[in-house]
Amino acid sequence: MISKRIAAALAGATTVSLLLVACGDNGGQSPASSGDSVKSLTILDYYNNDPDKSLVQKGLDSCASKLGITIQRETVPGDTLIQKVLQQASSKTLPDVLMLDNPDVQQIAATGALAPLNDMGLNSDGVIQGMVDATSYEGKLYGLAPVTNTIALFYNKDMLAEAGVQPPKTWDELKAASKKLTKPGRYGIAFNANATYEGSWQFLPAMWTNGGDETDLTSPQVAEALQLWVDLVKSGSASKSVINWTQGDAKDQFAAGKAAMMVNGPWQIPALEKTPNVKWDVVTFPLNKPDQTPVAPLGGEAWTVPLNKDQAKQQKAADFVKCLNSDENELAWAKARFTLPTKTALLDQYATEVPSMKAFAEQVKTARARTGKLGDKWPDAAKVIYQAIQLALTGKASAQDAFKQASGG
Amino acid sequence: MVTLTRTTVAGRAKSRGRRHRGETLTKILFVLPAVVAMVALFGYPVVKNLLMSLQDYGLKTFFTGVAPWVGLKNYSTVVTDKLFSDAMVNTALFTVGSIAFQFAIGLGLALFFHKKFPLSGLLRSLLLLPWLLPLIVSSATWRSILEQDSGILNRSLMGLHLINDPVPWLNSPSVALIAVIGVNIWIGIPFNVTLLYSGLAEIPDELYEAGQLDGATGWRSFWYITWPNLRAVASVLLMLGVVYTIKVLDIILGLTGGGPANATQTLATQSYEKSFVDFRFGQGAALSNILIAISFVFAIFYLRGTRRAVDE
Numbered sequence: 160m161i162s163k164r165i166a167a168a169l170a171g172a173t174t175v176s177l178l179l180v181a182c183g184d185n186g187g188q189s190p191a192s193s194g195d196s197v198k199s200l201t202i203l204d205y206y207n208n209d210p211d212k213s214l215v216q217k218g219l220d221s222c223a224s225k226l227g228i229t230i231q232r233e234t235v236p237g238d239t240l241i242q243k244v245l246q247q248a249s250s251k252t253l254p255d256v257l258m259l260d261n262p263d264v265q266q267i268a269a270t271g272a273l274a275p276l277n278d279m280g281l282n283s284d285g286v287i288q289g290m291v292d293a294t295s296y297e298g299k300l301y302g303l304a305p306v307t308n309t310i311a312l313f314y315n316k317d318m319l320a321e322a323g324v325q326p327p328k329t330w331d332e333l334k335a336a337s338k339k340l341t342k343p344g345r346y347g348i349a350f351n352a353n354a355t356y357e358g359s360w361q362f363l364p365a366m367w368t369n370g371g372d373e374t375d376l377t378s379p380q381v382a383e384a385l386q387l388w389v390d391l392v393k394s395g396s397a398s399k400s401v402i403n404w405t406q407g408d409a410k411d412q413f414a415a416g417k418a419a420m421m422v423n424g425p426w427q428i429p430a431l432e433k434t435p436n437v438k439w440d441v442v443t444f445p446l447n448k449p450d451q452t453p454v455a456p457l458g459g460e461a462w463t464v465p466l467n468k469d470q471a472k473q474q475k476a477a478d479f480v481k482c483l484n485s486d487e488n489e490l491a492w493a494k495a496r497f498t499l500p501t502k503t504a505l506l507d508q509y510a511t512e513v514p515s516m517k518a519f520a521e522q523v524k525t526a527r528a529r530t531g532k533l534g535d536k537w538p539d540a541a542k543v544i545y546q547a548i549q550l551a552l553t554g555k556a557s558a559q560d561a562f563k564q565a566s567g568g
Numbered sequence: 569m570v571t572l573t574r575t576t577v578a579g580r581a582k583s584r585g586r587r588h589r590g591e592t593l594t595k596i597l598f599v600l601p602a603v604v605a606m607v608a609l610f611g612y613p614v615v616k617n618l619l620m621s622l623q624d625y626g627l628k629t630f631f632t633g634v635a636p637w638v639g640l641k642n643y644s645t646v647v648t649d650k651l652f653s654d655a656m657v658n659t660a661l662f663t664v665g666s667i668a669f670q671f672a673i674g675l676g677l678a679l680f681f682h683k684k685f686p687l688s689g690l691l692r693s694l695l696l697l698p699w700l701l702p703l704i705v706s707s708a709t710w711r712s713i714l715e716q717d718s719g720i721l722n723r724s725l726m727g728l729h730l731i732n733d734p735v736p737w738l739n740s741p742s743v744a745l746i747a748v749i750g751v752n753i754w755i756g757i758p759f760n761v762t763l764l765y766s767g768l769a770e771i772p773d774e775l776y777e778a779g780q781l782d783g784a785t786g787w788r789s790f791w792y793i794t795w796p797n798l799r800a801v802a803s804v805l806l807m808l809g810v811v812y813t814i815k816v817l818d819i820i821l822g823l824t825g826g827g828p829a830n831a832t833q834t835l836a837t838q839s840y841e842k843s844f845v846d847f848r849f850g851q852g853a854a855l856s857n858i859l860i861a862i863s864f865v866f867a868i869f870y871l872r873g874t875r876r877a878v879d880e
Contacts (some may be wrong), residue, residue: 183611240846245630270631354827399739400716417718538846549829553741567650 161490173319188407197475199229203243204258204460207234210429214495218305224483228475235480236353241548253465255476259462260303261528262356267537268296274464275299279477281484285502293528296535302461303484310424311518312445316438318345318419326442330365330387331352331446337396345384349409349418352388352548357542360456360529361422362388366544367454373540374532376547376562383447383544385558389551402552413437415427423460424518441518441555457526459498463555499523516528525561576736585755590627612753614860621853629849635866636740642854644843651833658745661832665749666756666810671802674760679790681761682768699758707822710751714823738824741831748823752816760805767801768794777878807870849860 161319165167200223212234223230227527233254235243236564241263247253248270253322260266272459276282277300312333313418314326322340327333335349351361362384370454371381391397398404398412410427411417416436421446431439443453462480467473482488500509510520530537547565550556556564613679617696623635646652681692698706713721714737722734737747771794776801779793819835820826826833826841835855843852 241847245627248630249633266627270628272631310575354825354830398717402736403711403824542846546830549827553739553829553831555741555829 161489166306169463173450179496182272188257189417190390197228197472199231200256200476200479201254201474202230202258203231203240203247203254204232204234205240205260206258207236208209211496213360214365214492217495218483218488218492222479222488225482226475226478228479229348233382255319255464255467256464257463257471258460259302259463261290261302261307261457261459262530262537264461264463265296265530266293266538267463268299268301269535271302272465274466274473274477276303276464276477276480279464280473281285281477281481287457287501287503287506287523287526289523289526289528289531290459290501293530294461294463302463303480303499304370304459304461306492307457307459307490307501307526308424308426308498309360309454309458309522310422311441311443311522312420313423313427313441314420315411315413315416315418316440318416320537322362322419326440327444327445329445329449330447334390334394334396335389337391337420338345338394343419346412346418347413348391348396348420348422349404350401350422351386351406351409352392352405352545352552353405354545355405356538356541356545358548360458361543362404362544362548363456363527364422364453365447367456368444369447370451372532373537373544374505374528376540376543376566378558381562382559385561387447389558392496392552402549408491413439423469425516427501430514441515443518443522452525455522455524455526457523457528459501483533511547569701571850576827578632579747580650584803597727598656617853617860618856621851621857623850626854627849635850638850642850643858646854649838650840651830654830655835655838658832660670661745662749662752662816662834663813666752666813667806669749669753670760671806672810674757675764677757677761677762678768679794681765692752692761695761696758698755703755704816704822706755707751707819709753711738713824714747714751718851739828741829744824744828744831748820751823752813752819756809756813760809763801763805764798767798770801772795803873804870807866807873811870814863814866822859 202219204422207414208213216220216232219230219232220509237260240258240260243260244253244257244267253272257273258558264273276557281303283294283303284337287307290301290304290307294304314491317324318340319336322336324336324339325332325335333348340347352358365384365387366381369380369384371378371384375381392399392401398418400408404412405425406423409418409421410423410430413421413423414431414437416437425441431437444455446453460484464473464476465478467476484501486500486502486505489502489505492498493500493514493516494507497516499516501508501526506524509519529541533540543566547556547561549560550564551558589842614830620635622639623629623638624638624642625635629635648705663811681688701709704724715734716734716739717735721737722731725731736743738744755811775793775797776789777857779789779855784792815836817840820832820834820837824832827836839852839855839859841852843849846852
């Protein structure tokens with residue numbers, strides 16, 4: 160009887176302690192510090208793999224020592240960052256400094272979670288317009304990106320030389336070159352046309368260069384760009400699997416010698432360096448008509464400051480973001496991580512110092528932000544784009560009808 | 569005397585009442601952990617999901633906590649979505665196709681292994697492998713097997729001259745669903761074999777011996793002895809199969825992500841997409857509630873079926 164009672168009491172106690180544990184999270188907020196006694200900042204980013212992880216850590220550490228603080232950094236896988244941010248937002252545990260992929264900045268800023276940086280002594284002077292567009296919302300600056308990237312056309316030097324093909328400058332040359340470079344076991348070109356935002360991103364150089372615009376996806380210019388993708392796949396110059404490939408898959412095909420060219424970004428360079436027998440170079444994305452200028456989408460991540468009740472801490476976080484965006488750190492990160500500085504003044508200097516990044520440096524100057532025109536409505540357009548690509552490449556719709564069909568018309 | 573008796577009776581009654589109350593408290597304390605666990609782990613999410621599906625629960629909600637009440641608007645939005653009917657048909661095809669073949673192949677293998685032969689135990693445990701692999705690993709592996717140009721399946725079929733052109737397993741909207749169902753069948757077979765095998769082991773040998781005397785051998789013994797005795801296990805298996813299969817998400821996401829051109833979108837993938845890609849959590853919740861309602865119908869069939877089996 161007694162033992163039964165004890166057991167019952169234990170069972171009850173367990174329940175109570177379980178409930179206490181469940182409620183315990185709320186007590187996790189660190190006590191507010193006041194004055195300029197800010198000793199440490201918490202940071203969240205998605206550079207969770209080396210070498211990026213440790214290279215970013217270097218920049219963070221040097222800014223921390225300049226400001227005389229310590230940092231507590233947390234890294235999560237890229238595709239879980241937004242979920243993590245939402246979770247932290249609802250439990251009011253957002254970090255002091257938050258990294259966001261640039262197309263997400265406006266969406267998060269629209270929720271009112273971020274502090275405007277203009278009020279804290281930061282500005283976007285000298286930063287390429289595309290990045291300013293991406294990190295501003297309703298006229299205010301919410302983030303600064305030290306480095307950026309974009310996509311261009313990689314080609315295998317040996318394969319082009321062997322086939323007697325020059326790096327293509329126009330779409331016609333691109334199609335002809337891809338066809339000529341295709342032989343059993345090898346495709347002329349690899350790109351990513353999968354049903355994710357990544358597939359839309361890879362399509363943007365063609366769409367924007369041709370004068371297409373996300374505000375009117377049913378325009379003939381956009382259809383013409385889609386026709387380029389369709390032609391490359393239908394002629395057999397690109398694998399039918401492009402509708403499932405990621406950019407990583409495209410790089411694997413290229414590195415394995417199964418594709419002579421690929422549309423990809425400079426973040427693949429460290430991986431390509433592991434296969435030194437593949438000699439490659441990069442050119443800007445080809446043009447449909449010779450009088451066009453290449454317009455590519457801007458990649459890269461911005462550093463933001465979530466709203467904080469503790470003003471001193473918020474200011475310190477803003478100072479930290481400012482430090483990350485110093486010329487010195489921009490160049491250091493750009494060189495070490497195969498990215499590009501975001502200040503126009505630094506781009507030319509950088510391109511001469513790092514010749515392999517020349518084509519990218521050229522494209523970045525004219526590059527546009529995905530959220531530049533539509534702001535936080537961009538994801539809807541991006542979804543229509545990738546669905547239209549899927550419809551056209553699987554033959555369910557012509558390039559002309561695909562966008563109408565994908566947008567539900 | 570009378571009063572004395574009365575007081576003793578009353579006193580005894582009182583003490584019995586106290587003991588009774590103590591016993592009730594004990595009972596409650598014992599049940600409490602389970603109740604709290606049920607409420608926290610099952611009750612809360614279900615209720616929250618229902619509420620969420622009636623709210624405009626978006627990205628902003630996480631920061632501001634504001635989720636305006638929209639009634640049934642999320643339901644009407646998802647039901648009138650152009651992909652909804654496709655997703656329903658795909659979900660039905662996926663579920664029926666997976667279960668029919670999982671069950672048929674599982675039954676065949678269970679009967680095969682029921683005949684004891686050398687190494688049958690080892691082979692039967694090897695058969696469990698697909699079940700032991702994490703689904704993400706299985707789907708990534710199958711994705712490379714089914715690759716159109718360099719996948720081992722197309723290479724083998726072409727090497728055997730069974731096909732002339734590579735089959736676009738995951739690249740064609742008309743083939744992708746079949747490929748995805750095929751992979752799901754492969755994953756589901758071990759579960760079916762295991763349960764059916766144990767069902768077969770339960771059937772007493774005497775039945776077969778008696779049946780043999782009456783001339784029930786081969787097909788007849790299966791039809792008149794094995795099948796009737798296996799029916800209870802089979803019905804449980806099929807019901808669980810429906811409930812498990814209808815919500816499959818990871819395999820489809822890993823293989824095709826719902827593509828190409830939405831050819832493999834099911835209610836589960838759509839619900840995931842609405843919530844975690846579009847951040848329209850209200851609509852995602854509405855879709856998942858529809859999914860839960862469908863599973864619930866089958867769960868009721870299952871419960872009634874098992875209750876009848878117990879009553880018998």
